[in-house]
Amino acid sequence: MxxxxxxxxxxxxxxxxxxxxxxxxxxxxxxxxxxxxxxxxxxxxxxxxxxxxxxxxxxxxxxxxxxxxxxxxxxxxxxxxxxxxxxxxxxxxxxxxxxxxxxxxxxxxxxxxxxxxxxxxxxxxxxxxxxxDEPVSGAIAERRPFLVALERYCQVRRVEVPWQDLEQMPDTDLVNLLCAHLPLSPEDKQALIETLETPARAVLMRGLLEMATIADIDVDDQRH
Structure with missing residues (x-):
């Protein structure tokens, strides 16, 4: 970034x-x-x-x-x-x-x-x-599952992201970019910005993405 x-x-x-x-x-x-x-x-x-x-x-x-x-x-x-x-x-x-x-x-x-x-x-x-400090890689303990959670969230929310660019970003830049630009609630965004270290912020973000995805799928199922 x-x-x-x-x-x-x-x-x-x-x-x-x-x-x-x-x-x-x-x-x-x-x-x-x-x-x-x-x-x-x-x-x-x-x-x-x-x-x-x-x-x-x-x-x-x-x-x-x-x-x-x-x-x-x-x-x-x-x-x-x-x-x-x-x-x-x-x-x-x-x-x-x-x-x-x-x-x-x-x-x-x-x-x-x-x-x-x-x-x-x-x-x-x-x-x-x-x-x-300069952005680093290796801050996300399980990067592939993190990206899978992100992909599912984006599919459900119909969010378009530049996947090729994201996959090449250092972990710190990736998590920071998502904090700022994903359509998360103000409360979720605040929780993320207040989380001190990137590894903990990545864990929190993955959890928020998975919960939001499940909630959206449940709402969609109820409509049908």
Whole structure:
């Protein structure tokens, strides 16, 4: 996956981070996430980020009873992932279209005062220092059964994936890509991003894929 020479070193990661709370969207190290920015407060956020270190945190808001998780004050999940803006363009109708490339996950130690209407946090990076290492193979204990579970899930959900490219990816990149882009529930995505090591994350993902496949097959059987 994409890791550019412009990525910061671990020691240079910031102590304050602008965040973009978005339900159902997670970023993982090395993975690219396209974003379409149009709200005024987030346009201001992107201007500030580009004027600084180009780093932006993606994080999911928590769902709380009686409160819409998209509201500006919704509490945040404890773990998100910072990305670097690696592509950027402005549209004639006032939007910004960008690509965010995952750099390193972070743990929220506190929320800071808003700036120009957007939210900021104090990130703790220490638990996720390995995110900046080169991707490795051998992290999935049983890669073939993992891919079989993925194939069954994609067949049932009618998800198209580039199988040839996936099979050539190092395990870390493969699992991170799937975390970000498979149509899993927000809760499942959050559980995956909070799982520290790739081997454990691969085990969890395989279980989630198998459970989702069985549930979809049972629903389909009931309809018939």
């Amino acid at each position: 994409t890791r550019t020479p412009f990525f910061p070193k671990f020691a240079d990661l910031p102590t304050e981070l602008a965040v973009f709370p978005l339900p159902g969207a997670v970023l993982m190290p090395g993975v690219q996430l396209p974003l379409n920015i149009f709200e005024p407060r987030y346009l201001r956020m992107i201007d500030d980020v580009l004027a600084a270190d180009h780093l932006l945190g993606m994080i999911q808001p928590q769902e709380t009873p009686g409160e819409d998780e998209t509201t500006p004050t919704a509490p945040l999940h404890p773990v998100g992932c910072a990305g670097r803006i690696t592509s950027y363009s402005e549209t004639s109708d006032g939007r910004i279209v960008l690509v965010l490339t995952g750099v390193c996950r972070f743990r929220v130690t506190g929320e800071l005062a808003e700036r120009a209407g957007y939210r900021r946090v104090a990130p703790e990076w220490r638990d996720f220092a390995a995110d900046l």
